[in-house]
Amino acid sequence: MLSVLSLLWSALCLQAPDTLAAAVLSAPRDLPALKPSEEIQLKAGSASGAVNLSDAVKRFTGVQIKDYGGAGGLKTINVRSLGSEHVGVFLDGIQIDNAQNMQVDLGRLSLEGLSSVSLYNAQKSVRLQSAKEYASGQALHLTSSVPGSDCLRFKLKGGSFGTLNPSIVWDKRLGSRIGLRAGAEYLGSRGDYKYPYFDTTLVRENGDIKSLRLETRVCGTLDKGSLNIHLYGYGSERGFPGPVIRRASGFPFSAERQEDRDIFAQLSWIQDWTEWYSTAIRSKYSNNYTHYATHPEKNPMALPYDLHYLQQSAYVSAVQSFAVAQKWSFDLASDLQWNGLESDAWQNASPRRLCFTGALAARYRADFFRMDANLAYINARDAGTEPARSAWMPSLSVAWEPFEWMELDAFAKRSYRLPSFNDLYYSLMGNSELRPESAFQSGADLYVHSSSGVWRWEGRISPYYNRVSEKIVAIPTVSQFRWTMLNIGLADIAGLDLKGGVSAVVGDLSASLVLRYSYQRALDHSVPGSHTYGNQLPYIPLHSASADIHLGWRAWTLCWNTLYNGERWSRSANTADYYIAPWSVSDAQLSRCFELNAGLRKFSISASLRVANVFSYRYEIVQGYPMPGRSVLAEVSLQF
Numbered sequence: 001m002l003s004v005l006s007l008l009w010s011a012l013c014l015q016a017p018d019t020l021a022a023a024v025l026s027a028p029r030d031l032p033a034l035k036p037s038e039e040i041q042l043k044a045g046s047a048s049g050a051v052n053l054s055d056a057v058k059r060f061t062g063v064q065i066k067d068y069g070g071a072g073g074l075k076t077i078n079v080r081s082l083g084s085e086h087v088g089v090f091l092d093g094i095q096i097d098n099a100q101n102m103q104v105d106l107g108r109l110s111l112e113g114l115s116s117v118s119l120y121n122a123q124k125s126v127r128l129q130s131a132k133e134y135a136s137g138q139a140l141h142l143t144s145s146v147p148g149s150d151c152l153r154f155k156l157k158g159g160s161f162g163t164l165n166p167s168i169v170w171d172k173r174l175g176s177r178i179g180l181r182a183g184a185e186y187l188g189s190r191g192d193y194k195y196p197y198f199d200t201t202l203v204r205e206n207g208d209i210k211s212l213r214l215e216t217r218v219c220g221t222l223d224k225g226s227l228n229i230h231l232y233g234y235g236s237e238r239g240f241p242g243p244v245i246r247r248a249s250g251f252p253f254s255a256e257r258q259e260d261r262d263i264f265a266q267l268s269w270i271q272d273w274t275e276w277y278s279t280a281i282r283s284k285y286s287n288n289y290t291h292y293a294t295h296p297e298k299n300p301m302a303l304p305y306d307l308h309y310l311q312q313s314a315y316v317s318a319v320q321s322f323a324v325a326q327k328w329s330f331d332l333a334s335d336l337q338w339n340g341l342e343s344d345a346w347q348n349a350s351p352r353r354l355c356f357t358g359a360l361a362a363r364y365r366a367d368f369f370r371m372d373a374n375l376a377y378i379n380a381r382d383a384g385t386e387p388a389r390s391a392w393m394p395s396l397s398v399a400w401e402p403f404e405w406m407e408l409d410a411f412a413k414r415s416y417r418l419p420s421f422n423d424l425y426y427s428l429m430g431n432s433e434l435r436p437e438s439a440f441q442s443g444a445d446l447y448v449h450s451s452s453g454v455w456r457w458e459g460r461i462s463p464y465y466n467r468v469s470e471k472i473v474a475i476p477t478v479s480q481f482r483w484t485m486l487n488i489g490l491a492d493i494a495g496l497d498l499k500g501g502v503s504a505v506v507g508d509l510s511a512s513l514v515l516r517y518s519y520q521r522a523l524d525h526s527v528p529g530s531h532t533y534g535n536q537l538p539y540i541p542l543h544s545a546s547a548d549i550h551l552g553w554r555a556w557t558l559c560w561n562t563l564y565n566g567e568r569w570s571r572s573a574n575t576a577d578y579y580i581a582p583w584s585v586s587d588a589q590l591s592r593c594f595e596l597n598a599g600l601r602k603f604s605i606s607a608s609l610r611v612a613n614v615f616s617y618r619y620e621i622v623q624g625y626p627m628p629g630r631s632v633l634a635e636v637s638l639q640f
Contacts, residue, residue, distance in 0.1 A: 034125050034372070034397045034409050036118040037061065037445075037462065037497070042111060042145070053117065054106040057140065059546050059561060060119050061462075061497045061516040065106070066539065068625045070191035071163060072209030072238040075107040079138045080121060081493045081522035081540045082439060082466060085417050088136030092144050092228055094266050094284050095132050097313070102420040108234060108262070110185055110213060112155075112167055115145035121443055121464070122411040125363065125372040125397055128270060128280040130317040131333040134359035135376040135393055137415030137439055144230070146219055147171040147179030153639040159610075160631035162190035178220035185213045195626035196618055197244060204241050204626070206254050211236035225271035234262040243624030255298035259291040280319040287312050310342040311421075331361040331374075341421050351421045352383035370399040380418055389436050391416040409445040414438065419472060435470040442466070457502040466493040471537075488572065489526030491537055495519055503550075510552040517545045524572045532572040539622070541566040541582070555593040562586040570623040583619030585627075587612045604639040 038060040054075040058065040064078045076084040085102040088095050089109075096104055111117075118124075118141040123133055133139060150172055157165035167185035174180055191207030214233040219226070242254030264286035272278045290309040294302040319333040335357040342350055361374035373396050381388040395413030402408070417437040443464030450457055471488040496519045503512035522537040536542065543566035551558045564584040571578040591608035609632070616629035 034120065034122055034399065034411055034445075036141075037121050038063075039116060039118040041116050042114050052107050053109040053111060053142075056111065056117060057106060057119070058563065059516075059548065061499050061546075062121075062495065062518045062520070063119070064539070064541070064544070064565070065621070067621045067627065069621075069627045070161070070193065070204065070207040070209070070241070071107070071187060071189035072191055072207060072211075072236075073107065073625070074103070074105055076103050077106060077140065078539070079119065080441075080464060080466060080495055081491075081520050081537060082137055082415075082441075082468065083472070085420070085437075085472065086137035086415060086439065087140055088132065088138070089140045089142070090133060090136075091142045092230065092266070092268055093130060093133065093141075093280075094268065094282050094315070094317075095130075095136075098288070098311070098420075102417075108211070108213075108236070109142070110167075112169060112185060113144055113181060113183055113215065113217070114142055116143045117141070118143070121462075122395065122397055122413055122441065125370075127321045127329055127331060127363070128278060128319050129331065129333065129359075129361075130280075130282055130319060131335040131357040131359040131376060132317070132337075134333065134361060134374050134395070135357050135378055135415070137413075137417065137441060144217060144219075144228075147173070147181040147217070149173065151639055153637065155635065155637040157633055157635045159633035161193050161628070162188070163631075163633065164188045174218075175220075177222070178218065181215075181217045181219075183213075183215050187211045187213075191239075191241070193628035193631070195244070195629075204628075206239035206256070207241040209236060209238040211238075222271065224273070225269070228268040230264075230266045232262070232264050232266075234260070236260045241625075244626055245624060255295040255302060257293050257295060259289075261287075261289040263287045276323045278321045278323075280317070280321075282315075282317040282319075284315040285313070307343065307345050309345075312340050314338045327365050329363045329365075331359070331363075333359040333361070339421075349421075351424070353380055353421075354383075355380040355418075368401045372397045378416055378418075382424075389418060391436070391438065405448055405450050407445075407447045409447070410443070412440075412442040414440055417472070437468060437470050437472045439466055439468045439471075454504045454506050455502065456504070458500065460497070460499040462497040462499075464493075464495050464497070466495075467491070468493065488524055488537070490524075491522060492525050493520065493522040493537075495521065508554045510550070512548075512550045514548040515545075516547075517543075519543060532574075535572050535574040536569060538570055538572060538578075539568055539580075541568045557589075557591045559589045559591075560586065561588075565621075578623065580620060580623050583617060583621075585612075585617050585619065586614045588614055601640055604637075606635075606637045608635045609633075610635070 040056055054065050054067065057063060057077060062080050066076045066078060068074050077087050078084050079087050084104070089104045098104060120139040120141065123136055123139050124141065148171060153169045155167045165187045167183065169181065169183040172180045188210045189208060191204060191209065193204050194201055195204055212235050216231045217229065219228045237257070237259045240254055240256040240258065242256065264284060266284035268282045270280045288311045293306045294304060296302045296304045315335070315337040317333065317335040319331060321329060321331045323329045337355045339353045356379045357376065359374055359376040361372065364371045376393040378393070379388055379390040393414045393416055397409070397411035399407065399409045419436060443462060445460065445462045447460045448458065468491040471491045498517040499515070501512065501514040519542065520540055521542060522540040524532050524535050524537060527533055545564045547562045549560040562584060566582045568580045569578045570580060587610065589608055589610040591606060594605040596603040596605065612631045612633065613629055618629065619627055621627060
């Protein structure tokens with residue numbers, strides 16, 4: 001099987017181009033029935049030019065990143081119109097979750113220390129997954145790289161709008177089987193970019209951010225097993241610039257501020273006890289603090305809020321896997337999670353939730369045919385409420401390789417998403433009458449690839465259909481912190497993802513081109529005859545596309561990326577008041593790598609210059625939140 005990774009890797013400037021070499025797989029029973037729809041392989045110390053994870057993920061086919069602008073703006077992922085709450089974000093097999101609002105901010109996550117980023121439109125179909133992975137509607141998997149030989153890596157990024165982003169990573173071998181990685185990263189930005197405001201030009205105010213991320217990871221191999229311990233700390237203080245609307249002169253648009261402190265510790269232990277029996281134990285504790293204040297003394301038009309939230313979560317997962325005759329394997333997974341939230345908000349709700357998730361999975365692996373079937377179950381009870389919410393979620397996926405150059409995949413599954421604590425309990429942004437959301441997902445995938453001489457090419461066509469009952473939609477109001485939550489009774493989503501790529505390597509010269517297109521018809525079918533019936537769901541473009549061009553010569557690389565999003569509406573009422581115009585932006589990056597020898601020590605240096613929004617196109621991803629124009633980011637990385 002020719003790998004898709006090299007085109008994506010080189011197009012995203014995450015390393016020098018590679019040939020589309022055959023994938024090496026460890027054992028027949030570990031072959032996935034469904035491969036990632038998109039995947040990026042990351043190389044430690046490479047100059048990617050991406051400030052955060054969202055910069056890379058936004059280029060995936062069928063993905064929209066809801067971005068509120070600037071380094072500190074909220075960035076959430078939406079895949080195939082199902083919403084960010086249906087996308088499980090997993091770090092080394094353990095979910096990064098947020099029971100308070102179920103919004104995982106990709107802007108807080110870094111590419112440093114990761115070996116790959118993978119997107120699955122169903123879920124991974126490999127052994128020893130947690131039950132939450134089976135139950136997730138879609139999955140974004142972040143895999144940490146294993147600390148290699150002893151090294152120290154410094155990286156410094158800086159550029160427009162006062163952006164400064166230094167980081168340091170230290171890898172240390174503690175023995176032949178154990179490795180330590182410790183890292184720190186700081187991000188500061190004024191966020192004071194210019195934007196058009198009716199007949200004039202203004203500067204974005206109160207869009208600054210200061211954040212610090214600290215991580216320590218210990219991983220090691222045991223006899224037929226592995227152990228991974230991860231400690232994470234994140235703190236930030238940022239402003240919310242608010243939407244751009246006409247207001248009385250003399251007042252700032254927003255003086256809202258938010259402080260965050262996120263801490264978690266997670267452990268993963270995987271053990272092959274025999275050739276036919278394996279187990280995986282995962283656990284996590286997280287503590288997340290948020291302070292939100294409107295500062296009415298600075299903005300008399302603001303409602304006076306000074307709110308504190310403390311969310312705690314404890315999670316444990318146990319998985320058993322049984323292999324039979326090298327072709328069949330069975331998994332039994334059980335997860336238990338407790339979430340609690342304390343707040344001094346009005347009504348003083350202090351919700352508690354105990355959630356059990358279980359899954360039974362069966363896999364069949366043959367040379368040219370693979371099948372996965374699983375049944376997941378979720379039962380969640382909020383303290384003081386009756387009855388508990390529960391659902392069964394079956395799933396089936398198959399893969400067939402009729403020829404060496406062709407692969408066919410298909411899947412069907414049901415997913416279920418609970419309302420968050422904010423959705424239910426806080427009148428500031430919630431709706432206590434919200435109902436759980438249920439989705440039926442189905443899709444197919446035809447992948448073809450070939451090579452001839454120096455040329456490599458690939459093509460992928462992926463039709464899909466999703467039907468969502470009681471779809472929960474979050475509509476931003478006058479702030480990124482306050483939302484309007486509502487159910488859309490029934491939504492039908494039919495779409496098509498297309499991807500094609502070609503690459504060539506001639507001597508020291510390499511080149512690649514990747515084109516992607518996505519069609520998403522996401523219609524509100526809740527109330528026949530209503531003024532919203534048959535309209536496109538909020539913030540879902542009918543057409544979107546991207547193009548990646550990569551040129552490499554020796555240690556030089558030049559990358560160009562263009563993104564296009566078609567017209568959208570910010571409400572189900574597709575009227576002129578809620579219309580958001582289409583937009584297209586292009587980014588370019590030039591990078592160079594050096595290697596120096598100083599005695600017995602070897603240094604690796606890379607430098608890059610990235611220009612985002614080359615043509616300074618003025619656009620909005622979220623209505624009322626203008627995005628930055630042209631910006632420049634320089635990066636220097638030193639490893640020794």
